[in-house]
Amino acid sequence: MKLEALGITKSFGQGNLRRNVLDDLTLNVDFPHVLALLGPSGGGKSTLLRVIAGLERPDDGLILLNGTPVPFTDKSEATLRDYRRSLGVVFQAFNLFPHLTALQNISLPLTAVHGLTEDAAKERALGVMDRLGLADHREKLPGQLSGGQRQRVAIARALAVKPRFLLFDEPTSALDPEMTSEVLTLIAELRKEGTPMLLVTHEMGFARKIADQVAFLGEGRVLEQEPAGEFFSNPRSLEAQRFLAKVLAY
């Protein structure tokens, strides 16, 4: 997948507190499988992911995916909503619907948004659940599942709509180490299936192993963009060197 960001600017806050989270960010990257967005907290990784996901409109700038612009300029919410429907987003806090079973969480978007019949939606949802090892948890509510299982249900929900690509916003930050590996294993398996993925993560070892390309963000800009192997073995920017020295110290 080819991702181009041209002069993306996004600021939050009012008056004196207003600050640019993304500051004239430019990125041009082509990746077959996984692009990892790395960088220090507050550097703009999550905001960039949310802009690409169509959840935030940038104040300025343009995003092109395989040459097609994300419809930010159209002020109607419906166009952007149609765009969002073509993607799958996985959040840090899972964001499952607590009043619905695991199966319903996955099938509801299929019937309500993607126009499948109840039966077709159920069949597809069950297929995805089986594939992700969730067959035993169909009828459970999110509150009855472990964190790792919840995140796998969330991934199944994103995957079931057959998205153009998947976006992961720190998918393991709320999990303990054992569950983290459970989710990372799943993401590594998805890599083989061909759906491109965008990944914001703090798991450096994982990013190194799974990503094709790395974009390193700091102060609202892309400070470095390289194939993952090179980024980790030989970072060019001073900020990336410092960052890696810090996070890999222990």
Added chain:
Amino acid sequence: MNLSRLFLESRVEKTSAWLKGLWVMLILLLAGILTTGVMGGSAGVSQGGWASVWKYRDVFWQGWLLTILISLLSLAASSLIGLGAALARRSRILPLRSTALLYVEVVRGTPLLAQILFLFYVVANGVGLQDRIVAGVLILSLFSGAYLAEMIRAGIEAIPSTQLESARAIGFTELQTYRYVIAPQALRQILPPLAGQFASLIKDSSLLSIIGIGEFTLAAQQVNSATYRTLESYLPLAVGYLALTLPISLISKMLERHLCYET
């Protein structure tokens, strides 16, 4: 032993024990008053106090039915008003928002009795609304709707923003978000105060007796002035209201358990 259990376990068993206790006390009270009333009465008036009130059982019955009718109509209307006002308070349109806020603040800031008097004698008379029952239902609905609006709004706003973000990411429209995400979760949140408000609605309908609506309270007052039997007139009044409000809290408790889930 039995009695102490009733009180000690009430916290654990939640519904059944305290409700059982309440019923027991109620029945004891009723039985006690009934026996003394009948005995004391039978000595004096030939038929006794209860017997003289018994002749007016139709008045009670009619009043009670009217109270139920008024309550049901007001329940439906106030739910609509409350929902509308709650949504208006969340609206992007400023005039809608401020109108809803004004409505809620005025209604919650004035006593119901004052509202009944003002709305009936000034507003209803002014626009030529003669039907007391219709006017009463409207007044009660406006009153209760303001409280419901605040409950519904609080229930909606208690839903974590991550849920709304998830709904947006999935591509739900605003209507779908309300239907699939907000409504079921908000309903679970506000069920206990909602049931309380509906019970209040039934009790508050008694104030409509002031504008001459022949509901349960006015019926009891009429029986009292005809028989001069205060206890025998007003005890059924209290019991009649309890018979309506207790089932509401019971049903609410059952629903709460049924809708229970961990977040």
